[in-house]
Amino acid sequence: MTSKVPAAMALACLLAASTAHAQIKIAVIQELSGTGATAGTNFKNGLELAVKEINAAGGILGQKLEAAVDDTQSNPGVAKALALKAVDDGAFAVFGPTFSGSMTVSMAQTRDAKVPNFTGAEAAALTQQGNPYIFRTSLTQMTSMPKVARYIASGLKAKTVAVIFVNNDFGKGGRDAFVKAAAAAELTVAADISTEAGLIDFSAPVLKAKRSNADALFVYTNEEESARCLRELRKQGFTRPIIGETTLTGQRVIELAGAAADGAIAHVGLTAEAPIPAVREFRARFEKAYKAVPDHNGIKGYTSVYLLKVGIETAGKLDRVAVAKALHGLKIRAAKQPGVLMDVAIDDNGDLDRASFIVQVKHGKQEVVEVLPPLVKF
Amino acid sequence: MAVKPHWLVGIVGLAVLLVLPPFLKSYGIYLLSYWLVFVIAAMGLNLTVGYAGQASLGQAAFLGIGAYCVAIVMKAGLSFWLGLPLAAVLCFVIGLGLGFPALRVQTIYLAFATLGFNVAMWLVMRNEEWLTGGTSGINDVGRPSLFGLSLDGNLAYYYFILGVAGLLAALLWGLLRSPWGKAFTALRDNPIRAESLGVNVRAYTLLAFAIGASYAGVAGALFASLVQFVEPTPFSLGASFTMYLMVVVGGSGTFFGPLVGAVVGVLLPEWLRFAQGWYLVAFGVAVVLLMLWLPDGLLGIPHRLKARREPRR
Amino acid sequence: MADLLQLLVSGLATGSIYALAGLGFTLLWQASGTINFAQGEFVMLPAFAILAFSAIGVPLLVAFAVTCVLAVLVLGWGFKRGIADPLLKAGLMPIVVATLGVSIALRNGVRAGYTAEAQPFPSLFGEQLFHIGAVTVSLVDIGTLAAALGLVLATQAFLARTVTGRAMQAVAQNTTSATVLGIDVPRMIFYTFAVNAVLACAAALLVTPTYLAKFDMGESLGTKAFFAAVIGGFNNSRGALLGGVIVGVCENLAAAYVSAAYKDAVALAIFLLVILLKPQGLLGKPVERVV
Numbered sequence: 001m002t003s004k005v006p007a008a009m010a011l012a013c014l015l016a017a018s019t020a021h022a023q024i025k026i027a028v029i030q031e032l033s034g035t036g037a038t039a040g041t042n043f044k045n046g047l048e049l050a051v052k053e054i055n056a057a058g059g060i061l062g063q064k065l066e067a068a069v070d071d072t073q074s075n076p077g078v079a080k081a082l083a084l085k086a087v088d089d090g091a092f093a094v095f096g097p098t099f100s101g102s103m104t105v106s107m108a109q110t111r112d113a114k115v116p117n118f119t120g121a122e123a124a125a126l127t128q129q130g131n132p133y134i135f136r137t138s139l140t141q142m143t144s145m146p147k148v149a150r151y152i153a154s155g156l157k158a159k160t161v162a163v164i165f166v167n168n169d170f171g172k173g174g175r176d177a178f179v180k181a182a183a184a185a186e187l188t189v190a191a192d193i194s195t196e197a198g199l200i201d202f203s204a205p206v207l208k209a210k211r212s213n214a215d216a217l218f219v220y221t222n223e224e225e226s227a228r229c230l231r232e233l234r235k236q237g238f239t240r241p242i243i244g245e246t247t248l249t250g251q252r253v254i255e256l257a258g259a260a261a262d263g264a265i266a267h268v269g270l271t272a273e274a275p276i277p278a279v280r281e282f283r284a285r286f287e288k289a290y291k292a293v294p295d296h297n298g299i300k301g302y303t304s305v306y307l308l309k310v311g312i313e314t315a316g317k318l319d320r321v322a323v324a325k326a327l328h329g330l331k332i333r334a335a336k337q338p339g340v341l342m343d344v345a346i347d348d349n350g351d352l353d354r355a356s357f358i359v360q361v362k363h364g365k366q367e368v369v370e371v372l373p374p375l376v377k378f
Numbered sequence: 379m380a381v382k383p384h385w386l387v388g389i390v391g392l393a394v395l396l397v398l399p400p401f402l403k404s405y406g407i408y409l410l411s412y413w414l415v416f417v418i419a420a421m422g423l424n425l426t427v428g429y430a431g432q433a434s435l436g437q438a439a440f441l442g443i444g445a446y447c448v449a450i451v452m453k454a455g456l457s458f459w460l461g462l463p464l465a466a467v468l469c470f471v472i473g474l475g476l477g478f479p480a481l482r483v484q485t486i487y488l489a490f491a492t493l494g495f496n497v498a499m500w501l502v503m504r505n506e507e508w509l510t511g512g513t514s515g516i517n518d519v520g521r522p523s524l525f526g527l528s529l530d531g532n533l534a535y536y537y538f539i540l541g542v543a544g545l546l547a548a549l550l551w552g553l554l555r556s557p558w559g560k561a562f563t564a565l566r567d568n569p570i571r572a573e574s575l576g577v578n579v580r581a582y583t584l585l586a587f588a589i590g591a592s593y594a595g596v597a598g599a600l601f602a603s604l605v606q607f608v609e610p611t612p613f614s615l616g617a618s619f620t621m622y623l624m625v626v627v628g629g630s631g632t633f634f635g636p637l638v639g640a641v642v643g644v645l646l647p648e649w650l651r652f653a654q655g656w657y658l659v660a661f662g663v664a665v666v667l668l669m670l671w672l673p674d675g676l677l678g679i680p681h682r683l684k685a686r687r688e689p690r691r
Numbered sequence: 692m693a694d695l696l697q698l699l700v701s702g703l704a705t706g707s708i709y710a711l712a713g714l715g716f717t718l719l720w721q722a723s724g725t726i727n728f729a730q731g732e733f734v735m736l737p738a739f740a741i742l743a744f745s746a747i748g749v750p751l752l753v754a755f756a757v758t759c760v761l762a763v764l765v766l767g768w769g770f771k772r773g774i775a776d777p778l779l780k781a782g783l784m785p786i787v788v789a790t791l792g793v794s795i796a797l798r799n800g801v802r803a804g805y806t807a808e809a810q811p812f813p814s815l816f817g818e819q820l821f822h823i824g825a826v827t828v829s830l831v832d833i834g835t836l837a838a839a840l841g842l843v844l845a846t847q848a849f850l851a852r853t854v855t856g857r858a859m860q861a862v863a864q865n866t867t868s869a870t871v872l873g874i875d876v877p878r879m880i881f882y883t884f885a886v887n888a889v890l891a892c893a894a895a896l897l898v899t900p901t902y903l904a905k906f907d908m909g910e911s912l913g914t915k916a917f918f919a920a921v922i923g924g925f926n927n928s929r930g931a932l933l934g935g936v937i938v939g940v941c942e943n944l945a946a947a948y949v950s951a952a953y954k955d956a957v958a959l960a961i962f963l964l965v966i967l968l969k970p971q972g973l974l975g976k977p978v979e980r981v982v
Binding site (some may be wrong): 208252255292 | 694699701702705724728799800807808809811818820827829901902903905906907911942943946947951955963
């Protein structure tokens with residue numbers, strides 16, 4: 001009689017222990033300090049929000065997600081160490097880093113260990129190395145730049161374009177992709193202006209852009225620099241159209257640049273301003289949790305976990321190789337899986353195909369001017 | 379002759395470094411290798427700072443030169459064994475070249491010159507894409523093979539680094555025991571008196587600086603094959619500051635100081651990771667507190683304890 | 692020609708900011724031999740303090756005044772008593788290391804404790820633009836230049852014309868003689884630290900609208916201030932102004948006419964040339980070695 005209670009308790013403890021052990025470990029390797037801190041922190045926040053939601057809804061295949069977060073300090077050597085650590089700790093999937101250089105290094109480790117690796121990095125080369133375990137969370141520069149160039153040529157009716165870009169792997173990759181796309185769209189690059197990361201005084205680059213007399217200006221720099229560039233452009237009375245990518249018209253940039261941001265146009269793959277109810281709801285939840293508007297990295301972080309979820313559910317089991325295989329060629333409709341926010345297709349290289357937007361800043365807010373559909377039919 | 383306590387610690391430490399790694403997983407081995415690379419660079423800096431009494435704020439630049447040397451050489455299809463000595467010699471020569479004009483004047487200006495040199499080198503590394511790959515760097519740097527034995531594996535490469543570190547430490551020990559070494563210590567303690575005794579202060583300071591630089595060059599060469607990806611970030615001015623911190627915190631002018639300093643600079647941030655965002659704050663505060671209570675560095679503790687026990691004169 | 696003028700004007704405004712930060716650097720070095728590698732963070736911290744006060748509704752100038760007082764307490768008295776005094780006896784290295792530690796702690800403390808993102812900062816001056824010929828100058832440019840210039844000249848005047856200022860100078864030149872003359876040396880040194888703290892706050896107020904308040908804004912500012920101070924002359928306060936202007940203007944001209952990627956190299960090259968050829972700086976006096 002009395003002996004049954006301890007046995008029952010022991011059994012209960014055993015059961016609890018076994019379910020407690022059955023957790024899906026994910027390693028989050030992000031830039032939380034150094035030059036990449038803003039991007040990495042946003043990605044992490046979005047990801048943690050998704051993990052909380054998924055766990056509250058019962059987890060994946062009945063198991064909860066457990067995220068271990070580590071800081072790469074924006075240093076590839078550290079990123080490599082963290083990738084090794086994640087592999088040693090038996091992580092089911094790795095999220096990050098966001099910096100392309102760090103991603104290149106850590107990707108080699110996850111590939112060797114056959115661990116699915118999601119990343120917000122945008123350098124084109126990452127998915128061109130035949131790695132079956134890498135998955136993007138955003139469009140690449142190779143997909144977005146042709147769209148931008150086409151818009152400049154036909155939408156803005158421009159013949160020449162000046163380029164201001166930031167001298168790091170993000171900016172250089174984008175500039176290279178843009179120059180190629182411009183050639184294809186029959187646009188002449190009138191000026192090719194490189195700027196420093198962290199540049200404060202944009203008077204020299206803006207002067208060069210003005211002197212080139214180009215029909216339009218393409219600006220591809222990080223957030224704070226974009227704000228300073230826009231201010232200097234306004235100050236020097238630049239009247240031609242200014243176009244960029246996601247970083248040019250982000251919420252942050254609009255806040256920092258103030259009235260100088262009005263009129264700027266950008267092609268964005270992900271924006272919290274998208275006229276899509278799922279995105280709006282996500283934004284509200286993010287703002288509630290973190291008291292800040294999510295930037296595109298926050299959206300990347302959030303949707304990446306849901307991509308993993310769909311992959312695992314499609315494969316039906318917690319097998320890394322099977323999940324990676326299941327993800328390739330997958331088409332996910334947002335109606336079925338609201339966590340991905342927009343319909344998305346993953347190709348065999350790990351690249352994404354999704355709708356994107358042309359937005360323009362009007363009165364301090366992003367307004368979607370055009371919606372560009374994905375190439376793939378859903 | 380009784381074995382001195384710090385020798386005992388040294389022997390035990392060496393035994394641990396030899397025996398422990400096979401029991402560690404890849405992350406642990408990688409971390410130890412990373413630590414050893416910085417121990418080598420710190421030993422070199424210690425020679426310049428601790429023994430010759432100079433303040434060099436450009437050690438990361440030499441680390442970078444060594445790393446890019448090996449990366450470029452190997453990418454060109456040549457052997458690591460060409461890159462490694464090239465790195466050491468190149469850094470030695472550049473060290474001489476940099477130190478020679480800077481030491482003509484007040485010694486604090488060597489610190490400034492090295493600071494400027496570091497910034498200049500970083501700019502070159504970042505801008506000269508044709509040579510260094512610019513911000514994208516040089517990827518897939520291979521690992522060498524020694525007498526037919528491949529050093530590709532993490533464990534094998536670790537033992538190689540350990541061997542090189544041991545060799546360089548022995549070399550340094552020999553140097554410090556030699557007449558050159560005595561001249562260095564004379565320099566540090568009282569340069570004016572040393573000069574009046576006929577020690578060619580400039581020549582010896584220059585030599586200490588150049589040797590320190592070449593140690594960093596070797597460390598850089600090992601670093602390139604360890605991380606297998608070389609780009610400018612780890613060779614910035616901030617990295618030089620950290621290396622300087624390592625030497626002073628460990629105990630400049632002590633032989634094992636660099637070991638301890640590298641623990642504080644490389645391993646400590648790893649161990650403090652549990653504090654997530656605050657670990658670098660803890661690191662900075664720890665450095666300040668260490669300086670306040672132990673300005674001779676951590677290895678000054680035995681001296682302090684001894685001094686306290688001795689009766690006051 | 693108009694381009695050149697435009698670059699010059701922007702360069703002057705930027706340079707005056709470097710001058711302000713560099714001046715404090717120079718003063719500390721002169722008075723107490725402290726090389727403060729946390730100078731950039733000494734500007735960053737007040738910037739965030741002002742921001743925090745503004746966020747709870749305090750008007751900008753009041754926030755500035757309160758921050759000045761706090762800065763004198765913490766970055767002046769606290770820094771001196773806590774770090775500079777105990778370590779100066781131990782030689783030059785420990786204090787350099789300690790200020791490096793302070794800069795790491797402050798930078799990451801703000802990042803972890805407040806935010807990693809850049810924050811907009813209210814500007815003292817409005818957004819007006821003035822068009823003089825083909826050159827556009829903003830009110831911010833003029834205001835910053837005027838304010839920085841004013842502060843530097845005011846500090847100069849204070850040091851040269853008031854009794855306290857002269858006492859501070861005496862301490863800077865020869866501590867032993869100053870003590871013999873009856874000057875309260877520790878107090879004079881404290882005043883120097885206090886002046887540095889106030890100058891750093893002023894720099895924060897002027898700079899941050901353009902720089903944007905971010906935890907790492909101190910890194911590049913600190914380095915540039917250091918270059919400005921050394922180029923101008925470590926032992927002459929007016930030197931910091933000259934050094935700052937040289938750095939600011941050369942950067943812009945280099946970016947436009949030489950190479951954007953190497954624009955930092957110009958100030959660097961001048962810095963290195965000065966060290967090698969005229970180590971006391973352009974306006975400094977040669978330093979005698981004390982045997």
